[in-house]
Amino acid sequence: MQLKKSLANGWQAIEVTGQVDSKTVGELREFIDTQLEEGMPVALDLHGVPFMSSAGLRTLLLLHRRTVEMGVDLAVVGIASEIADTMKVTGFYDYFTIYPNLTSLPEA
């Protein structure tokens, strides 16, 4: 799994590439804990993620909590339809605002 941070339309975008599961999730958490800037909305770009395990989805929820605490918006971008399906049936989907890609993000 690789992580890259960039700016898009006033959002801080975290681009994730590779599988998010219990083996890689620690790195993502560490990144969220240390790399996020206060006061700026967060977009998690998952178009390079083919699979997210249960632990991966839980990390999304932690990120959601963290952004609520920071008082900023969170967007999830480019999610694979199979992951979206799993999120829908398990209730995770309801917590997120989903966009197809970074360019479709509203101006922040």
Add this chain to the structure above:
Amino acid sequence: MSTIIERIDSLPTNEISGFKVRPGRPLPFGVSHVPNGLNFSIYTSAGTACTLVLFRRGEAQPFAELQFPANYRIGDVFCMVVFGLDYEDIEYGYRIDGPFDPAAGHRFDTSKVLMDPYARLISGRDVWGNEPNWQSLYPYRARVSFDDFDWEGESPLEINPENLIIYEAHVRGATKSNTSGVKYPGTYAGLAEKIPYLKELGINAVELMPIYEFDEFENSKLHPESGEQLYNFWGYSTLGFFAPKAAYAASGRYGMQVDELKQLIKMMHKAGIEVILDVVFNHTSEGNDKGPTLSFKGLDNKTYYMLTPEGYYFNFSGTGNTLNCNNPVVRSLVLDCLRYWAAEYHIDGFRFDLATILGRDPWGAPLSNPPLLESLAFDPILSSCKLIAEAWDAGGLYQVGSFPAFGRWGEWNGKYRDCARRFLKGDSGMVGELAQRVQGSPDLYRHSGRSPATSVNFITCHDGFTLADLVSFNEKHNEANGEANRDGGDDNYSWNCGAEGWTEDPSILLLRKRQMMNAMAILLTSRGIPMILMGDEFGRSQHGNNNAYCLDSEISWVDWSLLEKNTDIYHFVSSLIHFRHSHPALRVNHFEDSGSSLLPSCSFHGTESWNPNWSEQSCQLAWMMSANFEQDEQNCDIVYVAANMAHYTSWFELPEAPHGYSWQIRFNTGDDDKPVQDTLQPFVEDNGLLLRDRSVAILCASAAL
């Protein structure tokens, strides 16, 4: 700023097979999350040594085996914390050493990897019907669950029992058919898609047939003639009491069944619908001495099963073995299990399959004061859960009316079912008993101080004919089960209305429809808790099969296209359910109730008011129920039901409505065009109504418009 002080016990003290470990805690049993590691705890009273066996997900061979050091045992419990495990990826089991001496009750075998009886997540049957690897060293595998679901402040509904209307459903059967139109057929998520429908129907509790992990391949076979694969479809054979069935989850292949089921329950609760689980504690899927060793048998056979003095399995369940429920250790397991489901899954109630077994002592004799039933009745965590017994077992113990209730237990009322069925088909000599049944069976429950809502009233359930089949078949037709029609009950009290099964005769079809409506009318105007079988509200058929336990096919799946075809039956049932919700007189929950300020709580009538015909030949009975409206004590609720199961039309004289009240007719199954009277008009012929043969009319009296 305060700092979090690291605990000493968050660090290992020993190393076994390359893994850092420390002595664990005996409680809770099972596996639990502790700082930096997992706490494993397993009980065996006669086992002499224990090894933790670890697999990576799906791999055939274990990657590690950690024998518990002698000092990691406290009493009969082996416990150990293992550090640094990838807990999402591991599957774990145990090997227990000890004597193999069946005559003495011991069946220890270290060649077997055993599943943790407290496993909250089980893999191995993740996708329904995927042919398993029969040679697997460890076919059903314990995994570690997260148990961190976000309920968003939601909690169990605690609807008063007398206000419940239960809908019995099979998770897979409910939506597996293409006609269900759901995105995830046959799953928890699929059922969740039907919540708007259930809400519109008006029911407020769903009772799910077994959802504890079971193996659909247990005793599976091919139909001897058709070659069709037959399964353990119903699931009355538990593998793990703490784990939801993975193959009922669209996300089961990812091991997310725990979240998916919780999401279903959360959505049900948001819609005001309780979730009751049908639980099977009378036996397990390990069978008898010929059956497989999966868990209990190899962990502590003598503790978990009722054994004859020679070490054979008692078979009160009819399935090979009998769980030893009144052994204190097993009792704790059952209690821990139900507490877990109530607290972690927000389950609102439990229906206990073959529950009289739970009241037998370790040698099978019925106890007068069964400790398990008492523990459940007085448990602080279960205090607002409904506890409902199927008060009979396969060993001949029938306790409807006498199940040890401790003021808490309700019962599936098998006598209600039989009486209502016989009355419906016009049997003579039923009106006296029916009068008891519609009041909530005071003949069964009053003397012991129980209430009408003790009685779960039903005419059909998963076990037996559907309602449409009850009025279409005189005999069962179970050929599809592959047992030459020998299986299934023969005491169905059914009547085909003039032709066996499928017919085009319009008069027979009309009569069948009327009979279905009659059944629902009686059920939903009886005191107690009505229970409806899924699909009966729109005439679901199993083509005469009264025991579809092994069928995973169109026969056992709900055909949702019938909803459109039989929209009039659906409209009738749904209207009746809403009628029940708005009429407290039908939901009075005291046998000693003094009634409303104008009328007695329940009175009986015949073709003459206040004068029922109790004679042997009578097939006609009317009942009038009354109670004050809670919000408006001056206003009385009065409901009158006339049931004419005779083969001729009769004039039913109405009891005089109290001063200022007038009768309105709300339902009349004898009116083919308009069985539901939607437009409320005072009933003009104030002294009676002409009721067609085999018909039910429901009226209510309201303060004059």
